[in-house]
């Protein structure tokens with residue numbers, strides 16, 4: 001099943017709980033939480049206390065995308081705050097395999113993320129360890145950027161590698177997902193679609209998510 005994960009980065013933070021409830025009511029499958037530290041990416045966003053607040057607002061799985069240096073220092077805090085899925089960037093982990101095991105040992109599903117310029121070979125030897133792989137289709141840091149088209153080739157290549165190896169982690173895409181790009185992205189083999197500005201910037205969340213689902217054949 002193809003899943004929709006609204007990114008609260010584009011939500012109205014003055015009423016975050018209501019925004020999360022609104023996308024849940026509108027048919028969202030996961031809630032995507034973008035954590036940025038001002039070092040790994042040129043922006044600062046939220047920490048475990050926001051995950052804890054989100055947990056009180058919804059029963060949907062919380063998907064925490066860590067765009068931070070030294071993620072091992074904070075993974076336990078995010079898990080304790082209620083993160084169900086946690087992804088670290090391959091570029092931020094010297095001992096990537098250890099970081100993935102740490103996420104699992106905290107009871108969360110483990111993901112690995114690649115920036116647009118990072119080759120798939122960076123994750124070749126952890127593919128069997130992860131529950132999901134997040135392919136960035138923008139340079140992380142901000143919502144509302146244009147989809148980088150060659151991400152589609154990367155996804156197709158990843159699909160082939162997973163098939164050859166008999167592995168089936170979910171493939172997630174993040175950045176520039178909207179009503180114009182979602183069908184192409186889906187055709188390349190993506191399972192989980194993160195969308196921030198396209199959902200929270202729309203007038204009618206329900207209509208937008210229904211349109212996405214229809215384009216995903218749901």
Ligand code: DX5
Pocket residue numbers: 007009010032034065138139140141142143144145174175176177194195196197198
């Ligand atoms: C980018 C974040 C994304 C972002 C996507 O650094 O990881 O999750 O919110 O935003 P849109 O959907 O607006 O491209």
Ligand code: ZN
Pocket residue numbers: 007032033034065174194
């Ligand atoms: Zn994200």
